[in-house]
Amino acid sequence: MPFVQISLREGRTPEQIRSLITALTSAVTESVGSPKESVRVVVTEVPGTHWAAGDVTLEEKSPS
Known part of the structure; x- marks a missing residue:
C-alpha cells in the first residue's frame, strides 16, 4: 500500500x-x-512560522 x-x-x-x-x-x-x-495520501499544512531553513522562518522570508 503506497503512502504519500x-x-x-x-x-x-x-x-x-x-x-x-x-x-x-x-x-x-x-x-x-x-x-x-x-494509495494513501496525507497532506499536512504548516504555518510559515513553524517552517524554517537556516534559522529563518518562511514567515520572516515573506515580503510584507
Missing part, C-alpha cells in the same frame, strides 16, 4: 489540495502500478 506524505506551507484552497491529492494518486498508480484504492 507531503508538507506544504498553509494557504492553499481546498480545491488546490484536492487537485494535489488527485495528481499524487495518479502519479503513484501510473509509476508503480498500484490500484488507486490502495
